Amino acid sequence: MSDDREESLFEAPPMAEQERMVEAILFATADPVSIKELMGRMPHGCEPAEALVHLRKRYEGRGVAVVKVGDAWAIRTAPDLGFLMQKETVETRKLSRAAIETLAIVAYHQPVTRAEIEEIRGVSVSRGTIDQLIELEWIRFGRRKLTPGRPVTFVVTPGFLDHFGLETARDLPGIKELRSAGLLDNRPPPGEPLEEDEDEDDGQAPLFEDEA
Amino acid sequence: MSDDREESLFEAPPMAEQERMVEAILFATADPVSIKELMGRMPHGCEPAEALVHLRKRYEGRGVAVVKVGDAWAIRTAPDLGFLMQKETVETRKLSRAAIETLAIVAYHQPVTRAEIEEIRGVSVSRGTIDQLIELEWIRFGRRKLTPGRPVTFVVTPGFLDHFGLETARDLPGIKELRSAGLLDNRPPPGEPLEEDEDEDDGQAPLFEDEA
Amino acid sequence: MSDEFQAESEVTSLSVSDRVAAEALIVEVDGYEGPLDLLLSMGRSQKVDLRQISILHLAEQYLAFIEQARDLRIELAADYLVMAAWLAFLKSRLLLPPDPEDEGPSGEELAAHLAFQLERLSAMRDVAAKLMARDQLARDFFARGITEDVARVRRVTYTATLLDLMQAYSRIRTKDDFRPYVMDRGSILTMEQALEKMRGLIGFAGDWTDISSYLPDGWSNDPKKRRSATAATFAASLELAKEGKIDIRQGETFAPIQIRRKADRDER
Numbered sequence: 001m002s003d004d005r006e007e008s009l010f011e012a013p014p015m016a017e018q019e020r021m022v023e024a025i026l027f028a029t030a031d032p033v034s035i036k037e038l039m040g041r042m043p044h045g046c047e048p049a050e051a052l053v054h055l056r057k058r059y060e061g062r063g064v065a066v067v068k069v070g071d072a073w074a075i076r077t078a079p080d081l082g083f084l085m086q087k088e089t090v091e092t093r094k095l096s097r098a099a100i101e102t103l104a105i106v107a108y109h110q111p112v113t114r115a116e117i118e119e120i121r122g123v124s125v126s127r128g129t130i131d132q133l134i135e136l137e138w139i140r141f142g143r144r145k146l147t148p149g150r151p152v153t154f155v156v157t158p159g160f161l162d163h164f165g166l167e168t169a170r171d172l173p174g175i176k177e178l179r180s181a182g183l184l185d186n187r188p189p190p191g192e193p194l195e196e197d198e199d200e201d202d203g204q205a206p207l208f209e210d211e212a
Numbered sequence: 213m214s215d216d217r218e219e220s221l222f223e224a225p226p227m228a229e230q231e232r233m234v235e236a237i238l239f240a241t242a243d244p245v246s247i248k249e250l251m252g253r254m255p256h257g258c259e260p261a262e263a264l265v266h267l268r269k270r271y272e273g274r275g276v277a278v279v280k281v282g283d284a285w286a287i288r289t290a291p292d293l294g295f296l297m298q299k300e301t302v303e304t305r306k307l308s309r310a311a312i313e314t315l316a317i318v319a320y321h322q323p324v325t326r327a328e329i330e331e332i333r334g335v336s337v338s339r340g341t342i343d344q345l346i347e348l349e350w351i352r353f354g355r356r357k358l359t360p361g362r363p364v365t366f367v368v369t370p371g372f373l374d375h376f377g378l379e380t381a382r383d384l385p386g387i388k389e390l391r392s393a394g395l396l397d398n399r400p401p402p403g404e405p406l407e408e409d410e411d412e413d414d415g416q417a418p419l420f421e422d423e424a
Numbered sequence: 425m426s427d428e429f430q431a432e433s434e435v436t437s438l439s440v441s442d443r444v445a446a447e448a449l450i451v452e453v454d455g456y457e458g459p460l461d462l463l464l465s466m467g468r469s470q471k472v473d474l475r476q477i478s479i480l481h482l483a484e485q486y487l488a489f490i491e492q493a494r495d496l497r498i499e500l501a502a503d504y505l506v507m508a509a510w511l512a513f514l515k516s517r518l519l520l521p522p523d524p525e526d527e528g529p530s531g532e533e534l535a536a537h538l539a540f541q542l543e544r545l546s547a548m549r550d551v552a553a554k555l556m557a558r559d560q561l562a563r564d565f566f567a568r569g570i571t572e573d574v575a576r577v578r579r580v581t582y583t584a585t586l587l588d589l590m591q592a593y594s595r596i597r598t599k600d601d602f603r604p605y606v607m608d609r610g611s612i613l614t615m616e617q618a619l620e621k622m623r624g625l626i627g628f629a630g631d632w633t634d635i636s637s638y639l640p641d642g643w644s645n646d647p648k649k650r651r652s653a654t655a656a657t658f659a660a661s662l663e664l665a666k667e668g669k670i671d672i673r674q675g676e677t678f679a680p681i682q683i684r685r686k687a688d689r690d691e692r
Contacts, residue, residue, distance in 0.1 A: 021296055023275030024289040027239075028300050028566035041296050063235030074570060081236040084253050086575040095584040097592070103584070104593035121596060136582060148615055148663030164586045178594045240572035253574075287568065294564040302562040310457065316552035332544060334460020335503070375561040385554040386547075395547045401537050402529035 012045030015054065022051045022073075032072030098129050103138060107160070107169050111142035111153030130154070138163065224257030231263045231270075234285075238267075244284030244374055280379045282370040291377070310341050315350060319372065319384055320396060323354035323365035328398070342366070350375065459507035462486070464542050474543040479535035480518050483511040514538070611648045613640065618656035619663060626670060632682040635661050 012018070021042050025033055038048035052073060056066040059075070067076050077085065095103070102125055105117050117125050133139045142155035156169050166172065224230070233254050237245055250260035264285055268278040276287050289297065307315070314337055317329050329337050345351045354367035368381060378384065390396050456462040466485050467477050490508040517531030559565055622638055635657050636644075643653035661683050665672045670683045 020273075020275035020290065021293060024293040024566075025275075025296055027276045027287070028289050028297055028569045030300075030569040032570075041299070061232075063232035063237075064239045075239065076570075077236045077240055077572060078232065081233060084233055084237050085240060085572050086577050087249070087253055089576060089578050091578060091580045093580055093582050095582045095588070099582070100584050100588050100592040101596055104589050105596065107589065108593055132582070148619055148660060164584075164589060166586070172593075173590060178590055178597075239568060241574070242567040242569075242571050288561070289566040291559040291565045294559070294566070297566050300562070300566050300569065304563070307556075312552045312556055313548060316548050316555055319555065320548065320551060332541075332548060333457065334463075334541065334545060335458030376555060376558045377561070377565065378558075384551070385558070386551050390547055390551065393547070395540075395544045399537070399540060402533040 012047070013043060015047075015051060018042065018046050018048065018051040019054045019058070021046070022048055022055050026055075026066065026073055026075045032069040032074035034072040037072075096129070098126070099132055102129050103133055103156075103160075106133070106139050106154045107156050107172055110155040110169060111145070112155075113145055113147075113151040113153050115151060117154075224259070225255060227259075227263060227266065230254065230258050230260065231266045233258070234260050234263045234267055238278065238285060238287045241286075244281040244286040244370065246284040248283075250285075279377070281374045282380060284370060286374065288377070307344070308341065310335075310338070311344055314341050315345055315368075315372075318345070318351050318366045319368045319381060320387060320390060321398075322367040322381065323357070324367075325357055325363040325365050327363065329366075459486075459504050460541060460545055462489075462504070463507075463538075464545055467542050468546075474546055475539065477539055477542065479538055480515060482538075483515045483518075486511050487515070611646065611652060613643060613649070613653040613656040615656045615659045615663070618653065619660040622657065622660050622664060626664065626683075626685055630685060632673070632684045634680045634682055636680065 013021070022038060025038060025041060035049050035052070038052075039046065042048055052066065059066050063078055063081055064075050065078050067074060101121055102117055105120050106112055109116065109120065114125060114130065130139075134141075136159075137157055138160040139154045140157050142153040144150040145153055161167065161169065225233070234250060237250060237253060247260055247264075251258065254260060264278065271278050271287070274290070275293060276289050279286055279288050310333075313333060314329055317332050318324055321328065321332070326337055326342070342351075348371075349369055350372040351366045352369050354365040356362040357365055372378075373380065381387075387396075456465070463482060463486055466489075467474060467482055470477055470481065487508055490504055493504075514531060514534050518535060522530055561567065617640075618638075621640055625638060636654065638657050638661075639650065639653045643649045658681065661670065661672055661681070664670045665683070669686055671686055672681065672683045674681045
């Protein structure tokens with residue numbers, strides 16, 4: 001390498017070589033490089049200004065371009081490809097309890113109004129929860145109810161059925177089945193006969209275990 | 213631009229355009245970019261691996277080159293132009309002989325335990341030596357060995373490959389000769405039980421097996 | 425280093441200056457990275473292929489060296505002494521005819537392994553040097569100087585399983601079973617309830633009637649219940665008026681609000 005330099009003190013390298021040099025310098029330098037600096041760094045006798053003309057032409061229409069920044073030169077991303085300079089990362093999270101409960105109510109009671117959801121859940125439903133489910137495209141607005149105020153209703157979407165592997169929302173197991181599957185709490189409701197309890201114990205075989 | 217992306221959900225951009233995109237992405241970063249990341253950042257349906265073949269060819273003999281580093285790709289200046297880059301040269305701490313030898317042993321024998329490194333060098337390896345190599349991000353912990361005590365192993369990193377301009381660890385200088393001379397075998401001292409070896413055959417697929 | 429060693433091994437008489445030189449050598453010994461390193465440099469001085477090296481000769485060389493070093497410095501590193509003991513043992517194995525009763529490895533096997541170790545260490549040194557002689561990043565070739573930040577756009581997707589869904593629903597229904605939630609709403613009349621009641625009554629009212637008379641039974645005494653019932657009934661009245669089923673009027677501010685069934689209008 002040092003031999004090359006020695007030689008070049010007497011004779012400038014060919015223009016193609018100078019172009020390579022300018023290319024490497026512009027690529028690796030952290031700041032735009034002026035012609036003067038290029039001359040200082042390249043072997044004696046080089047003409048970086050001319051090499052730049054060639055290089056600039058070579059990069060025309062490419063993914064990067066040789067651009068002038070003030071008095072200096074740099075290689076920059078082609079303006080139309082700026083959108084590539086972002087990275088999308090996908091994070092998977094479990095749905096919040098409020099959201100999954102709201103979704104369950106919509107699935108079981110559709111079409112259902114917000115007031116009805118609140119009635120069933122026993123707590124108010126935040127706008128964010130509804131919005132989130134709509135954004136996930138798991139619920140959508142249904143027809144308005146023919147009750148005072150004509151409140152909007154919510155229904156589940158085909159996307160919901162797809163995600164949960166259901167043909168229709170009617171395929172969702174009913175309360176009785178849930179109970180026999182052991183998904184319902186085992187405490188007997190006050191005043192109800194205890195034999196149901198035994199039933200439940202029998203039915204503990206978890207129907208859905210393999211789906212978990 | 214977002215329109216372009218939307219469209220591309222249905223049809224990938226032409227290969228020339230994909231080549232530009234890969235070019236822009238590789239130019240924009242100092243670190244190698246994996247095919248997976250390229251795919252993640254480019255419009256849907258793109259085939260960066262193919263675009264890379266074209267791009268690599270395009271830069272042959274130029275001032276910068278498209279190089280493969282492990283599973284990733286990067287653009288680096290041509291090594292013969294290093295003399296132009298004195299300004300960019302980073303003074304690296306001089307490595308001790310112990311560190312250099314340890315690095316070589318990890319590279320050629322990986323995955324390798326500390327005990328094996330000591331066996332090869334005939335001297336204990338100081339913690340500082342290992343720490344220095346880890347700090348340089350040239351070696352890292354590999355899988356534990358399936359031998360008694362389940363000792364940790366060391367392997368070289370993509371950063372090591374990048375630093376020494378290697379596509380894969382198979383390109384290490386002289387590795388084929390060493391292998392055929394049996395110098396990379398794990399040969400236990402005579403009189404020691406062989407069971408350890410058997411375990412290794414089962415568990416620790418040697419990195420270069422396909423070459424053997 | 426090997427030359428120095430050979431020179432040193434010829435030292436016999438110990439003048440003060442010799443001792444100083446020898447001490448220097450010991451320091452040099454410490455400079456060796458362990459017995460294997462020392463053996464390797466001795467082996468190389470035999471100027472033969474490491475595979476053809478005479479381990480016996482090497483052992484003798486090493487032992488002579490250690491003996492000499494010990495005269496000068498008793499606190500020689502344990503590693504070196506262990507190696508010396510082992511080499512002495514190996515030497516005896518190599519010299520004596522093999523004992524058929526002995527089940528351990530033969531002297532030849534042990535010697536072959538030592539030769540292998542030396543050759544391997546030597547090979548690793550060679551490739552280490554080759555590795556370091558390669559073009560290196562940021563020294564011979566360079567990465568991009570002007571980098572662009574890649575904006576990280578984080579997209580969160582949410583998942584739930586059918587089981588989650590059913591458990592959630594079960595939770596709600598189970599809660600209903602045990603929680604007398606009606607109590608919470610005991611003093612609240614919903615518009616739907618008021619409407620239901622009014623729809624039943626409206627047909628009979630042909631004349632203006634104060635809406636307070638539509639309050640359900642038992643809702644007029646408790647102020648809290650009355651307030652809720654009045655509001656619900658009023659809202660229901662507005663709804664019915666909007667549907668065109670009733671007329672609604674109020675004489676003046678705070679006057680009673682009255683409703684009556686709209687004349688001659690059938691419900692569809």
